[in-house]
Amino acid sequence: MLDGEQGIPDVVSGDDALMSPRTVGVEEELMLIDPETCHLTAVSQRAVRVNEADAEVEQELFLHQIETSTAPSTTADDLIRGIRAGRHAVGRAAAAVSVRAVAMATPVLRADDEAFTLKSRYRTIGAEYGELARGSLVCGMHMHVDIADDEEGVRVIDGIRPWLPLLLALSANSPYWHGRDTGHASWRSQVWGRWPTAGAAEPFGDPATYRAVSDRLIGWGAGIDAGMLYFDVRLSEKYPTVEIRVADVCTDIEDAVLVALLARALVETHATNRGPVTWRSDLLRASGWRASRFGLSADLVHPLLETLVPAREVFEATVAHVRPSLEASDDLDRVTDSFERVMARGNGSVHQRRVLEKSGDLRAVVEDLARRTEESWRTNP
Numbered sequence: 001m002l003d004g005e006q007g008i009p010d011v012v013s014g015d016d017a018l019m020s021p022r023t024v025g026v027e028e029e030l031m032l033i034d035p036e037t038c039h040l041t042a043v044s045q046r047a048v049r050v051n052e053a054d055a056e057v058e059q060e061l062f063l064h065q066i067e068t069s070t071a072p073s074t075t076a077d078d079l080i081r082g083i084r085a086g087r088h089a090v091g092r093a094a095a096a097v098s099v100r101a102v103a104m105a106t107p108v109l110r111a112d113d114e115a116f117t118l119k120s121r122y123r124t125i126g127a128e129y130g131e132l133a134r135g136s137l138v139c140g141m142h143m144h145v146d147i148a149d150d151e152e153g154v155r156v157i158d159g160i161r162p163w164l165p166l167l168l169a170l171s172a173n174s175p176y177w178h179g180r181d182t183g184h185a186s187w188r189s190q191v192w193g194r195w196p197t198a199g200a201a202e203p204f205g206d207p208a209t210y211r212a213v214s215d216r217l218i219g220w221g222a223g224i225d226a227g228m229l230y231f232d233v234r235l236s237e238k239y240p241t242v243e244i245r246v247a248d249v250c251t252d253i254e255d256a257v258l259v260a261l262l263a264r265a266l267v268e269t270h271a272t273n274r275g276p277v278t279w280r281s282d283l284l285r286a287s288g289w290r291a292s293r294f295g296l297s298a299d300l301v302h303p304l305l306e307t308l309v310p311a312r313e314v315f316e317a318t319v320a321h322v323r324p325s326l327e328a329s330d331d332l333d334r335v336t337d338s339f340e341r342v343m344a345r346g347n348g349s350v351h352q353r354r355v356l357e358k359s360g361d362l363r364a365v366v367e368d369l370a371r372r373t374e375e376s377w378r379t380n381p
Contacts, residue, residue: 021329023072023146024264025241026083026256028249029139030066030090030101030373038366040064040107040137042115043097051093056086061122062137063115066090066101072146076257076334083253087377103373105139105174105188105248108352108366124224132195138188139249141171143260144241145267150207153235153242157210158203158277159270161284162303163321164232164246165291166314167259170339171247172295173348179362185295185349188248189288196222198230200284203277210235232288242267246288251348251369253376258338261331265322268329295349296342315339 034041042063051057058067068090070082087101094101114134116126126133147153172185184190193199197217204210214229223229226237233244244263250256287301290308294300299308302317319326319336326332346354355368 021074022264022268023074024079024260025070025072025144026079026260027067027069027142027144028083028086028103028256029060029141030068030087030249031104031107031139032064032066032094032099033102033104033366033370035098035100038363038370039109040111041099042112043099044117046097047090047093047099047101050096051089057089057093059117059119061117061125061133063117064107064111064137065117065139066094072144074329076261076331079257079260080253083256084377087253087373091374091377100370101373102366102370103139103173103249103251103376104366104369105186105348106177106191107137108176108179108362108369110179111137121224125228128221128224136191136195138174138191140188140192140245141247141249141256141259143244143247143263144236144239145244145264146239146241147267147271149240150210150235152271154204154207154210155273156242156267156270157201157231157233157235158205159273160233160244160266161200161203161277162279162287162301163266163318164200164244165284165287165300166303166311166318167244167263168246168248168288169291169295169300169311169314170262170342170347171250171255171259172292173248173250173255173352175349175352176356176362176365184293185297185347186248186292189246189292192230193285195228195230197228199232200281200288201231202281203279207235248348251351251372251376254338255342255348258335258342261326261329261335262318262322264329265325265331265335266318268325269322295347297350312343 032041044059044063044066047066048057048059056069060067068086073079073082090101116122174186174188177187232246233242236243247259290300296311300311300314302309352365355365
């Protein structure tokens with residue numbers, strides 16, 4: 001909690017705000033479905049083998065999933081092209097084995113969730129974590145934003161925590177789970193939160209503490225390696241980036257880019273921000289739960305005032321907080337315009353519920369998700 005503080009100090013202005021934008025990259029996990037039944041199908045190993053595109057296509061924990069990623073991008077237009085290229089590669093690879101790739105964050109229809117990918121690491125996860133692993137068939141969107149070093153990265157990790165629930169609310173795209181309405185806008189986040197390393201961490205303060213906590217969690221068996229440190233935001237083991245992991249995979253690319261641009265602005269803002277970090281992790285988890293439960297349709301927790309306010313006020317406070325970064329990267333108008341469109345049409349969870357209300361059939365929800373995913377990569381930038 002902020003203990004009487006009115007907020008985190010504003011971003012440092014001056015020459016730092018005029019630097020070239022940090023790069024941002026996006027990883028998207030998609031699900032593979034049978035075109036006839038709309039049920040998940042476990043063929044990712046075949047789809048990855050036939051991928052001939054330049055874009056990276058990888059397997060995930062389950063054979064029903066496939067992952068793609070963009071190159072690091074400095075402009076929103078480059079990021080859009082990268083997401084579209086990745087989806088095109090996945091879509092073509094899926095079609096080559098007679099399935100469809102869908103930007104769907106949870107299984108909408110009832111599915112077998114125990115077909116682990118046939119790699120030793122994934123088999124180990126399945127054996128070590130049992131039902132926890134078997135029930136984790138979900139798809140997220142992860143954003144990598146570059147940092148100068150681990151010290152800057154930990155400062156970012158500690159500082160951006162109260163602002164992350166807005167990113168979840170914007171991306172929320174998983175109201176259904178195995179044929180049931182969960183009553184949540186993002187059930188994916190609740191499923192993923194079961195892992196012992198997942199969610200909002202306590203402030204680390206410095207890289208040494210981050211590494212010591214990480215080593216202890218792995219030593220205690222909460223993860224088999226650093227790749228299973230599922231903090232909401234973490235240091236990447238592969239790249240000089242922080243990885244933000246709170247978002248559902250978005251069916252609409254515009255939603256994905258909105259979340260990624262806000263994530264980059266938050267990183268830029270807090271990379272130079274040395275203010276006190278005093279939010280309790282239990283309060284952060286409750287704030288994240290509200291975003292998961294309601295998306296943008298009800299009050300969220302204000303990141304500075306710690307009171308419930310309309311989602312629009314949280315967005316406006318966030319934009320005010322990161323405005324110099326958004327202006328420096330020329331993203332301010334795009335972010336505000338995209339937010340207005342999301343508020344007008346609803347986020348992914350709202351769209352799914354509208355489809356079900358109109359059709360009365362969850363299969364129609366999956367068909368709509370598949371159609372919109374394919375349209376997203378077939379549309380020119």
